[in-house]
Amino acid sequence: MQDQLVTTEKAIIPIAAFAANGDMKNLQVSLVKGLDAGLTINEIKEILVQMYAYAGFPRSLNALGVFMGVVKERQEKGILDAEGKVSTPVSQDTDSLTYGAENQTKLVGQVVSGPLFEFAPEIDRYLKAHLFGDIFERDVLTWKQRELATIAGLVNISGVNSQxxxxxxxxxxxxxxxxxxxxxxxxxxxxxxxxxxxxxxxxLSNVFAIIKEL
Known part of the structure; x- marks a missing residue:
């Protein structure tokens, strides 16, 4: 069983981290390295779009703007990066709230509920329908890659250790x-x-300690 991150997975980490904290200079460097490592244009787009759910639209939009510039500059130099696969169309028979709730349960391993979601049911709906539905249903990235991007983004945002x-x-x-x-x-x-x-x-050490006690 593989127990190490592959090259493209390693490249996701700084891209998500610098997109999340708004460090555009280091993001630009990481984007170039990510493309050189074999990430496709569409895979990187997915990472940067997903970051808006954790870091906000301004950071995501700024990051996408930087990436657009990187791609253009490389094209002008004659570097043709792989566009990559596009997302499989979502079935029109089920709405995003339904498959988002299913995705969230599969991701977490159990149905997610609690006082916070009872206090603000709107945020529960948005999480299920949009984040775990509209975003996580897109198969350009695997859930493993999306979670790697998520923890990389969260770790570079202060005050979100619980998340x-x-x-x-x-x-x-x-x-x-x-x-x-x-x-x-x-x-x-x-x-x-x-x-x-x-x-x-x-x-992470706290997580391992909790698991050990289970």
Whole structure:
């Protein structure tokens, strides 16, 4: 069984991290490296679009603008990057709320509920219908790749450790292994520095401790 991140998966980490915190200079470098590593144009678009659900529209739009410039510059240099697959059309027989709820349950491993969603049922609907429906239903990226992008984005946003912890658990339910998550932290250290990677490791260690007690 593969227990290490492949080259394209490693390339996702800095792209998502710098898109999420708005570091456009380092994002540009990471985008170039991502294309050189074999990520397709459409795969990177998916990563940057998905980041809006965690970091907001402004960061996502800015990141897409930088990527558009990178692609254009490479084309002018005669570098023709692979466009990549497009998403399979979604069945018109089911609405996004229905398949979003199903996707969320599969991702998490159980039905998601709680006081927060009872207090604000609108956010529960938006999460199910849009994030886990409209976005996660798109098959340009695997759920493993999407969760890798998610934790990379969350770790580079301050004050969201509870969400990071939740997505560590989700990632372990969707193809990422403990060894891969440790590798993830190591890659973060290389790109984002000791403070970010130290926090990521602390949250991850807490996740491993919880799992050990189960």
């Amino acid at each position: 990071l912890q939740s997505h560590y658990f989700i990632s372990l339910n969707n193809g990422l292994t403990p060894a891969m998550l440790n590798e993830f932290v190591s890659i973060l250290s290389q790109h984002c520095g000791e403070e970010i990677s130290s926090n990521a490791q602390q949250v």
